[in-house]
Amino acid sequence: MTALSVNLNKIAVLRNSRGGTQPDVLRAGIACLDAGAHGLTVHPRPDARHIREDDVHALGALCHSRGVEFNIEGNPFASPRPGYPGLLALCQAVRPAQITLVPDGDGQLTSDHGFDFARDGEALRPLVAMYRQLGCRVSVFVDVGDPLVEHAARAGADRVELYTGPFAEACASGHAAAALRSAAETARRAQAAGLGVNAGHDLSQTNLAEFLATVPGVLEVSIGHALIGEALYAGLDPTVRAYRRIVDAAVGHSVSA
Template structure:
């Protein structure tokens, strides 16, 4: 079974929209774990428009499952991750003004930079993952950095799946997952995965260890309830 890590950025967005502490991010993360999720993901950005850096420090004290911090490894982010010491850090090449993640790393062009950052994290006992497109060269480039895992950027899968082209949508991910495994890399995935498309993805992408889902899961929970939705995901990931 692939693990479900719930991205709680949208809870922080809702909290920040009114000030104060409603909803309580720490309580929601604890509830998410209680409902069965096997991890909590956050993606702090420099402007702290949703997750604040302090949230990462506070969550470290309460998260009992895997704690995954995503972000662009600028120095401020690197310092935060080293201070907090999460289970996993996922490196994402976000522009400062990006609304959401929209591309994987060019692991060939940025291999030296990524290798240096990954070496620092691994020396501190933090599992590393690189956000990448479903491209064989990028998978091979990731392996050369010394990373533990990759996270497959799945927006293209979600878009094609929605048109009914299910096989065409998933086939690149099936191929690169096999290659990643053969190179000794663990395989994670995330971005635009939902209750509609997650089961087919899980059934057709081998060696899948973990999915990180936030936006769709929280939107679905508005109608169906957070406890119910988390367990619906867990059933589809079996």
């Protein structure tokens, strides 16, 4: 089965653009879980441009109380600073079910590439070990088509998250076949190395079903930007329920593609 994790960063962006507490990130998280999301994702960045440290604690407590997955994304190489205690400190305090490591630079607008395992693989190994010692599952962000995707297993990761931005762009242009083939092959190679496969970035109601029907064994999708954008028109509850229908319909298909 493919789990749906809703990324709440865009709710926090809207709140922070005005200051104050509205829209309420915690209330949005509750609404998503009530509508059937399997879990919640946040990506606190050092500049606190969206999700803040207090959000991480509040949403972590919510997920623990509901018995659902909390996924924290972040750059393991980013140093602590005022307002950002560092990814490790956040995870030590909250103990999420999953930590997704991404190679974002401090000023990067959004995640747009996976790790370079030739450069960072050995440096990742002790960091992955520290996060696993917290009892957390560790996923690492990878590019579709990465020839070294198996090195995520050498670094000690449990899963990889396929960066699906290029697929979404190809799908929007009507030329998704090659991107889908590459994603499916990357997933199979990761699975052959003993890794679970997640996926995320620019997945939407328009392209998600095709992706899950073609890429084998996707365990989790993390969706935020498109979902929150669609919810502006349809409402958060109906939108999450629509995504649940897509992932539920994919059960039994993605594993056999």
